[in-house]
Amino acid sequence: MQGPYMDLVNKYIFKKLIKLKSISDINSDLEPILRKKFFFDKFYTDYKKILNDDEIDAVLILTSMNEHSMIAKQALLNNKHVLVEKPMATKIDDLKGLLKVARSSSKFLIPAPFVTLSPTYQAINSELKNKTIGRVSLARARYGWAGPNWGEWYYKTGGGPLFDLGVYNITSLTGLLGPVKSLFAKSSLSSKYRTINKRKIKANTNDNFQIMLEFKSGCIGVVTTGFTMQQYKSAAIELYGSTGTIQMLGDDWEPKGYEIWRNSRSSWELYNTPYANWPWTSGFSHLVDCLINNKKPLIKIDHAYHVNEIMIKIYESSKKNQEMSINSTFQTLQFPKKIKTKKSHLDHDRDHDGV
Numbered sequence: 001m002q003g004p005y006m007d008l009v010n011k012y013i014f015k016k017l018i019k020l021k022s023i024s025d026i027n028s029d030l031e032p033i034l035r036k037k038f039f040f041d042k043f044y045t046d047y048k049k050i051l052n053d054d055e056i057d058a059v060l061i062l063t064s065m066n067e068h069s070m071i072a073k074q075a076l077l078n079n080k081h082v083l084v085e086k087p088m089a090t091k092i093d094d095l096k097g098l099l100k101v102a103r104s105s106s107k108f109l110i111p112a113p114f115v116t117l118s119p120t121y122q123a124i125n126s127e128l129k130n131k132t133i134g135r136v137s138l139a140r141a142r143y144g145w146a147g148p149n150w151g152e153w154y155y156k157t158g159g160g161p162l163f164d165l166g167v168y169n170i171t172s173l174t175g176l177l178g179p180v181k182s183l184f185a186k187s188s189l190s191s192k193y194r195t196i197n198k199r200k201i202k203a204n205t206n207d208n209f210q211i212m213l214e215f216k217s218g219c220i221g222v223v224t225t226g227f228t229m230q231q232y233k234s235a236a237i238e239l240y241g242s243t244g245t246i247q248m249l250g251d252d253w254e255p256k257g258y259e260i261w262r263n264s265r266s267s268w269e270l271y272n273t274p275y276a277n278w279p280w281t282s283g284f285s286h287l288v289d290c291l292i293n294n295k296k297p298l299i300k301i302d303h304a305y306h307v308n309e310i311m312i313k314i315y316e317s318s319k320k321n322q323e324m325s326i327n328s329t330f331q332t333l334q335f336p337k338k339i340k341t342k343k344s345h346l347d348h349d350r351d352h353d354g355v
Contacts, residue, residue, distance in 0.1 A: 004281045005060060006038060012288055013039065022050045047071060051078040058287065061085060064151070066158040069094040076105045083287050086112040086167045088304060090158040092312050099305050108290060108297055111304040113168050113253060114283035116175045116333060119273040120255035123339040124237075124246055125176055132260060133241030139177060139221035140238040141169035143251055147207060147227025152196050154227075155203040162187075162209055162311055166225035170213075171307050172237055172252045173223070177215050179329040180310055185211040187318040190228045211314055216329075235259075253280040271341045302330035 024047040058081035069089035089095035187206040207227040235247035250256030257272040313324040
């Protein structure tokens with residue numbers, strides 16, 4: 001189970017907006033540990049018992065990556081709303097099958113990551129729509145770290161930093177700049193062995209990526225990701241326009257505001273959004289909000305599918321050492337709420353801002 005999600009679940013249980021009915025995990029030893037933190041009726045080692053429960057309205061799929069598409073598809077066919085961690089699928093046929101079911105279902109499919117829900121992200125999106133920096137021709141994004149020392153599946157086929165980390169960057173750039181036309185990627189395996197839970201294992205999926213994206217708009221973007229980055233202090237997202245530059249500070253899953261260079265002012269300006277504690281698990285809050293208030297999700301399936309196709313094609317490009325075309329597309333993302341921003345010197349206390 002992923003703790004940050006369960007903390008949000010507890011928050012909504014406390015507000016009496018939802019009930020946590022069942023939890024499933026293949027490790028039965030987790031049941032007594034989970035019962036100390038969460039109130040729920042049943043614990044199963046077979047997830048299908050949850051999917052077959054007619055009293056359950058929505059499921060969270062937080063398994064290792066290769067199982068996501070199969071369980072999400074089954075959940076939709078069992079008339080459940082679904083939040084699925086990234087990626088939706090690790091193979092193109094599984095991705096296509098899930099999309100077909102999602103499009104025919106009356107239930108919501110909310111795929112991670114949820115960076116497009118971030119107030120900082122939406123503020124940057126508004127700046128681009130207002131042509132604050134003119135036409136964007138060049139973009140860069142990065143997210144990585146040294147890699148997890150738990151979970152062998154991170155280093156097996158279907159795991160790796162692209163599906164785990166790079167997905168954030170690709171979601172961010174496509175959401176801001178539109179669909180990708182083609183890509184070219186290089187990847188490598190930095191170390192044949194990793195130590196997981198104090199045990200040495202052999203790694204068999206690449207952990208180091210440089211990716212070039214050609215957007216339909218004509219913009220060229222680069223994504224750097226890997227379990228090979230010890231530390232960094234650079235901006236998460238850099239957007240270079242004809243009249244200025246925008247940089248997202250922090251990581252796109254945990255943004256710290258943004259800064260803008262305008263040629264007309266010949267200076268950098270730092271902006272913060274009044275949402276200091278935006279959580280990367282906010283897709284769950286969004287799902288609950290949509291269900292309670294009968295709203296359509298801002299997370300769009302076609303966008304998530306496009307991102308997923310890009311990632312699968314990145315592996316193919318690296319393996320074949322050739323440029324790959326992207327077949328899917330999506331409509332421009334729309335955000336109805338105008339995000340409040342303020343210059344950093346006016347920002348006194350952000351710790352108690354609402355999320």
